[in-house]
Amino acid sequence: MADTHDRLEAVEKAVEFFNRERVEHVLHAGDLVSPFAAPRFKDLRAELHYVWGNNEGDREFVRLRFGELGIKPLGDFATLELEGRRIALLHGTHQPIVDSLAKSGLFDIIVRGHTHRAEVIGEKTLVVNPGEVCGYLSGRRTVALLDPAELSAEIVEL
Template sequence: MKVGIMSDTHDNLPAIRLAVEFFNREGVDLVIHAGDYVAPFVARELSKLNAPLKGVFGNNDGEREGLREKLGIKDEILTLDLNGLKTVVLHGTDERVVEALARSQLYDIVIRGHTHRHGIQEVGRTIIINPGEVCGYLTGVKSVAILNVKEREIKIVDLENGDILGLMSL
């Protein structure tokens, strides 16, 4: 199973298009969005994904009813089983909550966004994945992550030049 991970798209349609094209080329089985879509009109680009989309609300998602209707987003925290990997997804606005989820060791993977900074971090047996920002507004880097469950690998990729920004084996 290959999982595409994105966050902080912030209405940047050309950047969302890059992410969708990348995930479709990679043949991901699922795409997870860690929040901050912002407005429902992003559904037009996200609907071009060849894989199902699951996600959570972020702190800048003002039109929640529209996002709920167009994308099926319902929650601020989502738990998933990714072929045996217990996973929790949240936007990560409160660092204390992200840290508590990781330190609890209840999850193999914590997926978060909000900071716009990509990274992979180990906390005991738990891995925290932040794919960075698709929009590129704060860091200038448009990035996503791929979690390859079968290969037991996480990589963060720059959407504009294909550079690998982070890599970790599980």
């Protein structure tokens, strides 16, 4: 998921969806935006991996509010290993960085946000943009269901 932009009811829908699907890990590629949105993740049963976007104004207070839920923001960039796959998680503000990561061969999967455009591209390295949970730019509230073992992802409209 990415680009929630304080759309609280959409965050709640996403949490309900992830719980219903019994998702084990949720990767958030940034732009939660305000501290008051963090508590909306309190009912999430999956482990949340969260990186900063370019619109978080008060990162320290966002960190504090997530900390109350036992969640630690991972900074601007994170690397994870899930189901034997190396994953890069970033907001993706700078396209040349995303392109370089995809070409580097260091990662099996790159999860990014920022553009608000849902897409799954690539073969050797899968680049997943779940779109926008907020739906402000596209009119669609989307997340992606990622299957690291199969190196596949599906865009899902909430």
